Structures are given as C-alpha cells and as structure tokens.
Amino acid sequence: MNILRTSRVALRALGRNKMRSFLTALGIIIGVGAVISMVSIGEGARRGVEDRFASMGTNLLFVSPGSRSRGGVHSGSGGWNTLKPEDAAAIEQQCDAVKYTSPSASTRAQVVYGNKNWNTSIQGTGAMYPEVRNWELADGTYFDESQVRVAAKVCVLGSEVKKSLFEDEDAVGKIIRVKAIPFRVIGVFKSKGESGGWFNRDDMMTVPYTTVMKRLTGQEYISSIDISAVSAARTKETQTQIEELMRIRHKIAPGAEDDFQVRNMSEIAEGAAQATQIMTILLGSIASISLLVGGIGIMNIMLVSVTERIREIGIRMAVGARQKDILLQFLTEAIVLSVLGGLIGVFFGIGLSKILHYVKIFSEFKTTVSPSSIIMAFGFSASVGIFFGFYPARKASRLDPIEALRYE
Amino acid sequence: MSTPAIQIDDLTKVYKVGETEVHALRGVTYQVEAGEFLAIMGPSGSGKSTLMNIVGCLDKPTSGQYLLEGEEVSTFDRDKLARIRNQKIGFVFQTFNLLPRTSALENAELPLLYSSHINSKQRTELALKALESVGLKDRAHHKTNQLSGGEQQRIAIARALLNSPSLILADEPTGNLDTKTSAEIMQIFTRLNEDKKITLVMVTHEPDIACYAKKRIYMRDGKIIREEKGREGCEDRAR
Ligand SMILES: Nc1ncnc2c1ncn2[C@@H]1O[C@H](COP(=O)(O)OP(=O)(O)O)[C@@H](O)[C@H]1O
Numbered sequence: 001m002n003i004l005r006t007s008r009v010a011l012r013a014l015g016r017n018k019m020r021s022f023l024t025a026l027g028i029i030i031g032v033g034a035v036i037s038m039v040s041i042g043e044g045a046r047r048g049v050e051d052r053f054a055s056m057g058t059n060l061l062f063v064s065p066g067s068r069s070r071g072g073v074h075s076g077s078g079g080w081n082t083l084k085p086e087d088a089a090a091i092e093q094q095c096d097a098v099k100y101t102s103p104s105a106s107t108r109a110q111v112v113y114g115n116k117n118w119n120t121s122i123q124g125t126g127a128m129y130p131e132v133r134n135w136e137l138a139d140g141t142y143f144d145e146s147q148v149r150v151a152a153k154v155c156v157l158g159s160e161v162k163k164s165l166f167e168d169e170d171a172v173g174k175i176i177r178v179k180a181i182p183f184r185v186i187g188v189f190k191s192k193g194e195s196g197g198w199f200n201r202d203d204m205m206t207v208p209y210t211t212v213m214k215r216l217t218g219q220e221y222i223s224s225i226d227i228s229a230v231s232a233a234r235t236k237e238t239q240t241q242i243e244e245l246m247r248i249r250h251k252i253a254p255g256a257e258d259d260f261q262v263r264n265m266s267e268i269a270e271g272a273a274q275a276t277q278i279m280t281i282l283l284g285s286i287a288s289i290s291l292l293v294g295g296i297g298i299m300n301i302m303l304v305s306v307t308e309r310i311r312e313i314g315i316r317m318a319v320g321a322r323q324k325d326i327l328l329q330f331l332t333e334a335i336v337l338s339v340l341g342g343l344i345g346v347f348f349g350i351g352l353s354k355i356l357h358y359v360k361i362f363s364e365f366k367t368t369v370s371p372s373s374i375i376m377a378f379g380f381s382a383s384v385g386i387f388f389g390f391y392p393a394r395k396a397s398r399l400d401p402i403e404a405l406r407y408e
Numbered sequence: 409m410s411t412p413a414i415q416i417d418d419l420t421k422v423y424k425v426g427e428t429e430v431h432a433l434r435g436v437t438y439q440v441e442a443g444e445f446l447a448i449m450g451p452s453g454s455g456k457s458t459l460m461n462i463v464g465c466l467d468k469p470t471s472g473q474y475l476l477e478g479e480e481v482s483t484f485d486r487d488k489l490a491r492i493r494n495q496k497i498g499f500v501f502q503t504f505n506l507l508p509r510t511s512a513l514e515n516a517e518l519p520l521l522y523s524s525h526i527n528s529k530q531r532t533e534l535a536l537k538a539l540e541s542v543g544l545k546d547r548a549h550h551k552t553n554q555l556s557g558g559e560q561q562r563i564a565i566a567r568a569l570l571n572s573p574s575l576i577l578a579d580e581p582t583g584n585l586d587t588k589t590s591a592e593i594m595q596i597f598t599r600l601n602e603d604k605k606i607t608l609v610m611v612t613h614e615p616d617i618a619c620y621a622k623k624r625i626y627m628r629d630g631k632i633i634r635e636e637k638g639r640e641g642c643e644d645r646a647r
C-alpha cells in the first residue's frame with residue numbers, strides 16, 4: 001500500500017469516530033499550542049531585553065559598590081557604602097578612555113502637582129546623564145554642573161510622569177513638590193516607548209544627585225556611577241583603567257578583594273539575555289510535558305482502537321494485508337491524529353500568543369512566534385505520533401489472522 | 409494431466425491448550441483438481457474449519473505437505489502467505505466478516521487495497537463489476553449493517569471475487585441464512601464454478617447444500633472417512 005492510500009484508509013477510520021478522534025487530537029492541539037505560545041513569550045522577553053540594552057549604548061559602564069566574587073552578599077568592611085562623588089570626578093579626570101561620568105543616587109517618592117499625585121522613582125544624576133545614557137530631551141534643558149554643585153531644586157521628567165501630572169499642559173517652568181520641597185521642572189525626556197510596570201524608563205524623573213543626597217535622603221554615599229567610554233571598542237580598556245584607579249583610591253592591597261565592581265553593558269546584557277533564555281527553556285519544557293501527555297493519550301486511544309478492531313484486522317489479513325500493511329495503517333492513524341492536531345495546535349498557539357500580548361503582565365514583550373518554534377512543535381508532534389503510535393500498531397500487526405477473525 | 413489445484417499429503421494439526429494437546433487433523437491426504445466443486449461435511453469439531461484455514465493459507469499445518477497449484481506453501485512465511493491469500497484465494501465465511509459501518513463498495517474493493525498497480529478508479533470499477541455479478545450493483549453505497557444476511561453474504565462473495573482468484577473457500581456460507589437465501593447463494597456459487605471455472609471448496613452441515621457440489625467428503629476426528637461423487641446420495645434431493 002502506498003502512503004496516499006494508507007492515509008486515506010486512516011482518515012476514513014478516524015472519520016468513523018469523529019468525536020473520539022477530536023478529543024484525542026485535542027491533547028496534541030493543546031500541547032503544541034502551549035509550546036508555541038510559551039516559547040513566543042520567552043523569545044519576546046529576550047528580544048525586549050536585548051533591544052532595551054542595545055538602546056542604552058554599548059559604550060556604557062557601571063561602577064557599583066561591593067565585590068564581584070561575593071555576588072550579592074556583602075558583609076564586614078566596605079559593604080554597600082563605599083562609593084563617593086569624588087570617585088566619579090577622579091575617574092573622569094584621570095582615566096583617558098573615559099568620556100563622561102554621572103554619579104547616581106536614587107529614591108522613590110510621591111510627586112505632587114496641583115491636585116495630581118504620582119508615585120515614581122527619583123534618580124539623582126550628574127549633569128552628563130543624557131550624554132552617558134544616550135537619551136535626548138523632548139523639551140527644555142538638562143541641569144548643568146553648577147546646579148549640581150549647589151544641589152539645585154530642579155528636575156527633568158520622564159514622559160509618563162509628565163503625562164500623569166501635566167497631561168497636555170506645558171511642564172517646563174512649572175513647580176512640582178517632592179516631599180513638600182518645591183522643584184522647578186526644567187526639562188522632559190523623550191519617551192522610550194515603554195509601557196507596563198517592569199523596568200519602565202519613562203516612569204521616572206531625574207534631579208541632581210547632590211539634591212537627592214542633601215535634600216531627599218540624607219545619605220553620604222552614591223549608589224553607583226554611570227560611565228561612558230570614548231568608544232565602544234575601548235570599553236575593556238576603560239574597565240581596566242577604572243579598576244586600577246579605584247584600587248588605589250580605596251587603598252586596596254594587592255591580592256585583597258575589591259570593594260567595588262565595574263561591569264560593562266555587554267556583560268549585563270549577556271546576563272539578562274541568559275536569564276530570559278533560561279525562562280524560555282523553562283516555559284518550553286513545561287509546555288512540552290503537555291505535548292507528552294497528549295502523546296500518551298494517542299497511545300491509549302490507539303490501544304483501545306486496536307482491541308475494538310481486532311476483527312477488522314483479521315478481515316484485512318484474510319484478504320491479503322501483510323503485517324507491514326496493518327502496522328502502517330495504525331501507525332498512519334496515529335500520525336494523522338498527531339499531525340492534524342499539531343497543525344491546529346500551531347494556529348491555536350499563534351492565536352494564543354497574540355492574545356497573551358494583550359494580557360497586562362506580558363504586554364511589554366512583543367510575543368514573537370518564531371518559525372523555528374513552529375517547526376519544532378510540529379516536528380515534535382509528528383514524532384510523538386510515531387513514537388506513541390508504534391506500539392499499538394505493532395500489536396495490531398502481530399495478531400494471528402485466525403484468532404483475529406474469531407474474536408468476539 | 410494439469411496440476412491439481414490443491415494437493416495435501418498427510419497433514420496434521422495439533423493445538424496446544426495449556427497442558428493438553430488437541431489433534432484437530434490426524435493425517436489428511438487429498439487432492440482437488442482445478443475447476444472442481446467440493447463440499448466438506450462432518451460433525452462439529454471434526455476438523456473441517458482447521459483444514460479450510462490451512463488450505464486457505466491462514467494457518468500452517470503442524471506437519472505434512474501442502475501444494476497449492478503445484479507450489480509448496482506449507483513452508484511460506486506470513487507475508488508470502490498473505491500474498492497468496494490476496495492473489496489466489498477468495499474467502500466466504502459463515503459470519504460474513506464484513507467491515508461494519510462501511511459501504512458495500514468499500515468492502516468489496518478491500519482485497520485490491522493490498523495489491524499494487526491498481527488505482528482507485530480501476531478499483532471502484534472492478535468492485536462495481538463484482539457487485540453486479542452478484543446482483544447488488546444498486547446497493548453499492550449502502551452500509552453493510554443496512555443490508556440483509558443474504559445481501560451481506562453476496563457482498564462477501566463479490567469481495568472474494570475481486571482479485572479473480574482461482575480458488576474460493578467457503579466455511580459454512582449458508583449457516584446463518586434461511587433456505588431461500590441459501591439457494592440463491594448456492595446458485596451464485598454454481599455459476600462461478602461452471603462459467604468461470606473457479607475451484608470451489610465449501611464446508612457445510614446441510615446435505616441439501618452439499619448436493620450442489622460435484623464431490624463430497626466426510627470428516628470425523630480429524631480424518632477423511634468417505635468420499636461421494638456426482639449425485640451419489642443426492643438422488644432424492646431437488647436441485
Ligand atoms: N485455536 C484452537 N485452539 C485449540 N483448539 C482448537 C483451535 N481451533 C480448533 N480447535 C479444536 O480443533 C478441533 C477441530 O476444530 P474445527 O476445525 O473448528 O472443527 P469444525 O470446523 O469441523 O467444527 C476441535 O476439537 C476444536 O476444539
């Protein structure tokens with residue numbers, strides 16, 4: 001029997017039990033749909049993270065307190081409070097591969113304008129922050145060195161904060177209040193086009209870092225330093241220069257552990273991409289389990305079907321079906337079930353990822369259905385059919401013709 | 409003289425049921441010439457079906473030799489036997505053995521699904537012709553369960569005819585049918601035997617039915633005990 005003929009016989013057999021065939025395929029439909037939509041969420045998250053880091057600029061470096069080797073746990077001498085504004089100034093003056101630095105100190109607070117309220121992140125930065133972060137203003141100007149020196153009560157708003165407090169009104173020149181202190185708005189950032197709750201860079205405002213330290217939090221240390229290298233090619237060199245300088249400034253003996261760490265953008269991007277990659281694998285494997293369960297469903301139904309159709313098998317053998325023909329017939333039924341299920345599952349999965357895009361917590365990822373995930377899910381479902389269909393099919397083909405004919 | 413259609417020599421068949429052995433055939437030797445119409449009779453359990461299954465290549469003997477049209481088939485493996493069944497033998501069973509919820513046409517064309525070189529159009533054509541020859545052309549698209557016993561058996565005969573076999577084996581073909589329908593079936597068999605020269609071997613309980621055949625053998629305890637030819641023993645029976 002050729003493939004076409006076998007498929008037709010299989011389709012006819014499946015058609016005789018439509019409801020059961022559909023329910024059996026449903027396992028595969030859900031499995032494939034789950035794999036495709038989950039992987040698309042993971043992929044979307046990975047691309048989102050990559051894009052975000054790419055837009056920050058590849059010549060960006062960060063100095064933060066605490067040692068690299070001890071990871072997040074800091075104890076004993078040093079701890080978190082090791083970075084001073086003078087470190088930033090020294091780095092900018094003494095490292096020739098460094099272009100700009102911007103110390104940072106941040107807090108969260110309620111911001112008030114008229115009868116409007118907005119709780120947002122308040123980032124204290126240096127005057128060079130827009131250059132370091134490669135981020136332009138939509139309106140007004142950024143604060144300068146002299147304003148930083150005097151801890152001026154000026155601020156620049158992220159686009160979402162601006163919208164929340166001012167709507168379409170002009171913000172520049174207006175006075176807003178943070179912790180009862182009046183701040184003059186001198187600029188508004190261009191929107192990064194982000195929405196939702198996680199890492200939203202439009203939902204923040206900046207003030208001079210000195211203002212955060214002296215007027216808002218009272219802290220004496222800065223939380224990190226943003227640095228831009230003169231070029232992306234020289235980031236490695238920049239990193240070494242900063243490390244050498246900081247070890248001298250912080251009087252760290254040779255062989256002793258650093259109380260700071262310098263990381264560059266590509267390192268951070270890599271870490272984040274890796275984390276989302278792990279998330280994709282995790283989501284994908286959980287979804288694969290449902291595909292596996294679908295496969296077991298196929299095996300179950302095929303076994304029932306073989307038992308129910310023992311007489312049919314006997315009849316086919318009596319008129320000349322070889323073992324191979326019977327094996328192929330039942331195997332094809334299983335494959336047709338899983339491949340049809342897989343096909344419907346692909347559309348189901350694409351639809352599901354489109355819908356998930358509108359669900360709030362996923363909305364900031366563009367869920368992207370990659371061709372590779374479709375091919376993978378489809379191929380996987382076909383192999384599930386072959387794998388789980390083989391045992392029942394072989395069982396059918398090994399029946400003794402006479403016993404099969406006599407079976408009641 | 410031409411090659412006999414069936415030539416069996418000292419066939420035995422032993423079934424093992426747990427510890428005990430059942431000797432279904434105890435040395436059967438017989439020869440059926442091409443174009444013969446033979447009836448096998450005998451009490452229940454005498455080994456008639458066992459013999460038919462071996463002759464029909466559905467089963468293999470425990471010992472002995474079986475030549476089908478001169479070909480030693482007792483040594484064939486499963487796939488070769490399937491080929492023989494497909495190409496040379498047509499079966500008709502007491503319980504019809506049709507696929508349920510399937511049309512007469514699809515049932516009739518079943519053997520052709522397992523023989524190559526025939527496309528679906530030719531298949532349908534041949535199946536319709538076979539159905540016509542048993543008078544069921546207008547029932548081709550009926551499902552088997554919508555048809556009477558006699559009609560179902562005629563579909564089975566059409567199916568048996570499909571690969572133009574040289575041998576048709578019928579195991580109690582009229583066992584589930586009334587007298588009138590049985591006579592119709594027997595007329596079809598007689599016609600196939602006389603017009604198409606198909607060799608026919610048929611098992612039956614009923615002497616009336618057996619008398620349609622040109623030869624009768626009687627079995628008991630796995631052995632052939634008697635043979636009758638022509639109208640011998642049928643003199644008082646109508647035909
Ligand atoms: N598959 C089997 N297993 C065990 N014994 C069997 C089997 N088939 C037939 N027999 C036995 O073989 C003998 C002959 O059976 P069978 O050929 O069916 O007789 P008949 O068709 O003449 O009624 C009986 O005793 C029967 O019980």
Ligand SMILES: [Mg+2]
Binds near residue numbers: 456457458
């Ligand atoms: Mg019998």
